[in-house]
Amino acid sequence: MKRFTRYLVLQDGLSEFVGQVISWITLGLIGVLLIEIVARYFLNAPTIWAHELSTMLFGAFCILAGSYALRHHDHVRSEVIYALMPPRVQGFFDTIVFGLGLVVLAVFFRLSVDFAATSWAMNEFSARSVWQPPLYPIKTVIPIAVGLLLLQNIAEFLRALLRCLGIAFEDPRSEEDQHVAETHAPETLH
Amino acid sequence: MAELDPMTITAIMFVSMLGLMAIGAPLAWALMISGMGSAYLMFGAGGLDLLLASAYETMDNFLLVALPLFIFMGLVLERSGITDDLFEMIHKLVGGLPGGLGVGTVLICAIIAAMAGVSGAATVSLGIIALPAMLKRSYDKRLVTGTIMAGGALGFLIPPSVLMIIYAFLSRDSVGKLFAAGLIPGLMLAGIYIAYILIRCRLNPELGPPTPKAERVNGMEKLKSLRHLIGPGLLVGVVLGGIVGGVTSPSEASAIGAAGALLIAALRRQVDLAMLSSVLQTTAKLMGMLIWIAIAAVFFSKIYVGLGAGMMVQDLIDDYSLSPHAVIIAMLVSYFLLGMFLDDFAIIFITVPLYIPVVRELGFDTVWFAVLFILSMQSAYLTPPFGYNLFYMRSVAPKEVSIVDIYMSALPFVALQILGLALVVIFPGIALWLPSLLF
Amino acid sequence: SAEKVRLRFHTFYGTEMDAFAKKMRDTVKEASGGTLRIQYFRGGELVASDQFVDAVAKGTIDIAYGVGSYWSGQVDIGNIEAGLPGAWTSAEEARALFEDKGLNTLIAEAYAEKGVTLVGRGYGSNYDILTKTPINGLDDLKTMKIRATGQMAKVLKAFDIPTVYLPAQELYIGLSTGVIDGAIYGGPVEYEQLKLHETATHYTFLNMLNPGWIETVIANPKVWDGLSEEHREILTKAIDQYAADIHAWLEEGNQKIVDAGEIFEFSTIPAEDSARLTAAAQTVWQEEAAKSERNAKAIEILVENAKAKGRLK
Numbered sequence: 005m006k007r008f009t010r011y012l013v014l015q016d017g018l019s020e021f022v023g024q025v026i027s028w029i030t031l032g033l034i035g036v037l038l039i040e041i042v043a044r045y046f047l048n049a050p051t052i053w054a055h056e057l058s059t060m061l062f063g064a065f066c067i068l069a070g071s072y073a074l075r076h077h078d079h080v081r082s083e084v085i086y087a088l089m090p091p092r093v094q095g096f097f098d099t100i101v102f103g104l105g106l107v108v109l110a111v112f113f114r115l116s117v118d119f120a121a122t123s124w125a126m127n128e129f130s131a132r133s134v135w136q137p138p139l140y141p142i143k144t145v146i147p148i149a150v151g152l153l154l155l156q157n158i159a160e161f162l163r164a165l166l167r168c169l170g171i172a173f174e175d176p177r178s179e180e181d182q183h184v185a186e187t188h189a190p191e192t193l194h
Numbered sequence: 195m196a197e198l199d200p201m202t203i204t205a206i207m208f209v210s211m212l213g214l215m216a217i218g219a220p221l222a223w224a225l226m227i228s229g230m231g232s233a234y235l236m237f238g239a240g241g242l243d244l245l246l247a248s249a250y251e252t253m254d255n256f257l258l259v260a261l262p263l264f265i266f267m268g269l270v271l272e273r274s275g276i277t278d279d280l281f282e283m284i285h286k287l288v289g290g291l292p293g294g295l296g297v298g299t300v301l302i303c304a305i306i307a308a309m310a311g312v313s314g315a316a317t318v319s320l321g322i323i324a325l326p327a328m329l330k331r332s333y334d335k336r337l338v339t340g341t342i343m344a345g346g347a348l349g350f351l352i353p354p355s356v357l358m359i360i361y362a363f364l365s366r367d368s369v370g371k372l373f374a375a376g377l378i379p380g381l382m383l384a385g386i387y388i389a390y391i392l393i394r395c396r397l398n399p400e401l402g403p404p405t406p407k408a409e410r411v412n413g414m415e416k417l418k419s420l421r422h423l424i425g426p427g428l429l430v431g432v433v434l435g436g437i438v439g440g441v442t443s444p445s446e447a448s449a450i451g452a453a454g455a456l457l458i459a460a461l462r463r464q465v466d467l468a469m470l471s472s473v474l475q476t477t478a479k480l481m482g483m484l485i486w487i488a489i490a491a492v493f494f495s496k497i498y499v500g501l502g503a504g505m506m507v508q509d510l511i512d513d514y515s516l517s518p519h520a521v522i523i524a525m526l527v528s529y530f531l532l533g534m535f536l537d538d539f540a541i542i543f544i545t546v547p548l549y550i551p552v553v554r555e556l557g558f559d560t561v562w563f564a565v566l567f568i569l570s571m572q573s574a575y576l577t578p579p580f581g582y583n584l585f586y587m588r589s590v591a592p593k594e595v596s597i598v599d600i601y602m603s604a605l606p607f608v609a610l611q612i613l614g615l616a617l618v619v620i621f622p623g624i625a626l627w628l629p630s631l632l633f
Numbered sequence: 634s635a636e637k638v639r640l641r642f643h644t645f646y647g648t649e650m651d652a653f654a655k656k657m658r659d660t661v662k663e664a665s666g667g668t669l670r671i672q673y674f675r676g677g678e679l680v681a682s683d684q685f686v687d688a689v690a691k692g693t694i695d696i697a698y699g700v701g702s703y704w705s706g707q708v709d710i711g712n713i714e715a716g717l718p719g720a721w722t723s724a725e726e727a728r729a730l731f732e733d734k735g736l737n738t739l740i741a742e743a744y745a746e747k748g749v750t751l752v753g754r755g756y757g758s759n760y761d762i763l764t765k766t767p768i769n770g771l772d773d774l775k776t777m778k779i780r781a782t783g784q785m786a787k788v789l790k791a792f793d794i795p796t797v798y799l800p801a802q803e804l805y806i807g808l809s810t811g812v813i814d815g816a817i818y819g820g821p822v823e824y825e826q827l828k829l830h831e832t833a834t835h836y837t838f839l840n841m842l843n844p845g846w847i848e849t850v851i852a853n854p855k856v857w858d859g860l861s862e863e864h865r866e867i868l869t870k871a872i873d874q875y876a877a878d879i880h881a882w883l884e885e886g887n888q889k890i891v892d893a894g895e896i897f898e899f900s901t902i903p904a905e906d907s908a909r910l911t912a913a914a915q916t917v918w919q920e921e922a923a924k925s926e927r928n929a930k931a932i933e934i935l936v937e938n939a940k941a942k943g944r945l946k
């Protein structure tokens with residue numbers, strides 16, 4: 005099972021890395037909007053790009069953060085019944101959920117590749133403002149984000165499957181899990 | 195394509211989704227799985243593309259840009275230490291009154307609510323600072339625990355509000371109008387809490403004894419302590435003034451708020467790389483969760499509407515010829531029940547697309563309904579078994595406050611929230627007067 | 634019983650056109666003896682309006698009713714089709730351009746390349762500017778912030794008039810709070826529906842383009858060709874009627890508001906400013922022409938027509 009643990013370390017590490025890097029986009033978002041405010045009120049010359057650029061930054065940031073949230077158990081779920089079950093039943097439930105999730109995300113991935121490819125093929129640009137930015141970069145972010153989420157979903161599925169089968173393995177995340185369960189993380193602010 | 199009546203479609207989609215949630219599926223997964231299954235079975239492969247339409251539509255929305263920034267702002271304020279200052283101020287100002295610290299706590303909650311778009315900021319920071327301080331001065335533990343949890347929940351009602359932004363995204367109302375509509379009901383609810391604390395401490399002074407004479411300060415000191423209001427006052431003025439008074443779009447105001455909160459924290463020397471990256475990462479996790487729910491829920495409701503079941507609720511109302519107000523009350527009861535088990539984001543994404551067309555059809559103002567919805571969500575934060583402020587409180591409360599204390603302390607405040615809700619149902623002007631005045 | 638055909642018809646309009654939608658659905662159902670049914674979806678219900686071409690090509694929806702400028706990033710003739718400033722001055726003139734002078738043929742080719750079939754057309758209505766303070770001419774706009782999109786924004790830019798984009802639902806607050814000073818979005822009816830008259834009352838006819846937008850109906854080729862001759866005929870007729878109803882409703886509604894003269898103060902931009910706008914629009918025409926050979930042909934048709942009408946030399 006050593007190799008499985010190594011795989012988990014790698015997969016969790018990937019989601020962690022992506023999440024930490026993209027988390028800085030928030031500061032960029034603040035910057036872009038502040039520039040627009042200054043340009044509009046102090047220079048009386050609203051930018052033609054701030055509105056669409058901030059929307060694109062937002063969209064890319066949020067959808068890419070999906071795998072990061074999954075890696076940290078931050079996707080909202082109701083544990084009213086789940087928490088009452090013994091670990092192997094929980095593993096069984098998770099196997100079903102992430103097994104179906106695998107199918108859904110695989111389909112989503114396939115569709116999103118087409119979506120982005122179509123946009124590249126037609127050299128698509130935005131028709132909303134005079135800025136007219138190309139749309140294929142933001143549309144390409146979707147298959148990347150869905151792919152990353154799919155990878156993390158595979159890790160969750162395998163973890164659940166082993167738990168369900170009662171096969172012991174060393175989970176690199178278990179220490180954090182303990183912590184989360186005990187404190188219910190006050191920082192997950194709502 | 196199979197021919198199914200709306201009732202059957204509704205049953206298939208909602209039962210499978212709730213079933214998945216029951217076995218612990220993350221909400222986004224439950225919605226995507228049952229949405230995609232239903233789409234494929236009843237709509238054909240073309241229906242699957244709606245998942246992509248939903249993803250792109252959710253990402254391509256300027257309105258939602260405000261979400262991460264208000265969340266970031268709330269997180270920064272929570273760690274800025276501003277609550278310490280505010281509590282020190284109310285201790286000096288009203289500590290001498292019976293129940294004064296409780297009243298002051300509600301006021302602090304209202305101030306933080308007017309800065310932050312989320313509910314946890316006040317609950318967590320006051321749970322850490324104000325709760326032990328009031329316990330030390332022999333305040334009744336259930337009274338103060340309930341006060342902090344209920345006061346914290348004001349975060350979504352007093353603008354800015356993350357929930358209102360999501361509601362606006364779904365109902366296509368204007369964010370500015372919703373913000374304006376939440377202000378007076380929010381202050382009214384704060385007033386109800388204050389009145390409740392004062393009355394109870396009047397009847398039984400042991401619940402909130404005045405601070406000892408030795409701790410009290412003179413008038414000059416009191417006046418000086420008001421300086422702690424400068425920072426928050428400026429921030430509230432700029433952000434809310436910007437939106438409601440009309441200088442910036444909500445998204446731009448959220449950027450000013452985020453930068454302002456960072457400035458306040460920096461002036462209090464609370465900002466370093468570790469704090470900043472931790473706040474940014476929490477923002478990323480929350481947005482990763484939120485946006486995937488949004489994508490999945492938008493997809494789910496598109497499939498539902500696409501299958502021709504969108505008029506189900508409307509048909510039910512027509513068939514049983516329910517009175518408009520009975521329908522609204524039924525919806526609010528459903529919110530109360532859902533609020534016991536589900537997360538507020540889950541509730542908004544599942545119900546609002548379903549309810550809004552009906553509310554509109556019945557001739558009600560969707561801005562008014564937004565306030566009713568948020569008021570219901572306030573209770574959802576306090577009702578067991580699933581309530582965020584119960585969790586936050588449990589995670590920060592000192593040992594002497596038991597879980598039973600926490601649950602029991604919430605009950606009277608839930609009753610007060612229902613009173614507030616009833617007032618807004620009976621007198622819609624409480625919510626609608628300010629937006630009609632401003633816009 | 635005969636097999637029922639159900640079609641997903643997606644419009645970009647909201648609830649305001651529900652009555653005409655019902656009429657279309659009922660007509661189709663009756664005329665086909667119940668064998669053809671339309672499932673009607675309003676703007677944004679299933680697919681965003683700027684994604685219509687893709688959605689129709691893939692069969693997510695069967696028929697879409699929208700405006701070419703929304704998807705001009707995908708179909709480059711879309712802007713010309715929707716209406717360039719100065720292109721036509723009446724619905725009759727526009728109809729002749731599309732149907733008799735060959736525009737529709739060129740446009741249908743462009744859509745076929747993207748995997749959809751052009752099956753109908755609607756003629757919009759007024760598209761002018763609404764401002765908080767009266768404008769006496771173009772120069773007054775230079776100190777204002779105007780909400781405008783696409784080609785209109787480009788033309789205003791030529792006069793150093795700052796434009797911004799805001800979604801329709803934010804126009805009211807944008808105007809009432811001064812984020813913007815004016816908007817170019819539609820005609821009197823649209824402005825009244827968004828309640829904009831409560832915040833901005835000065836409606837100025839730009840005399841640049843009328844109708845201000847042209848509507849496009851596209852269908853999935855497999856679905857369309859798979860229909861029986863009879864069904865196709867019933868459907869075409871019903872869609873044409875839907876388009877005509879919308880056009881008539883907008884025109885009458887606008888005229889009523891103009892005649893009543895209550896909620897807006899109407900004025901017309903000075904003739905020399907209209908001429909300046911039309912001249913500036915030529916740059917936009919040439920930009921569009923440069924995009925492809927087909928676009929160049931379409932622009933040629935517009936130029937010839939404008940010369941024949943004496944608007945261009």
Ligand code: NA
Nearest residue numbers: 307349352354
């Ligand atoms: Na708030």
Ligand code: NA
Nearest residue numbers: 533574577580
């Ligand atoms: Na609850």
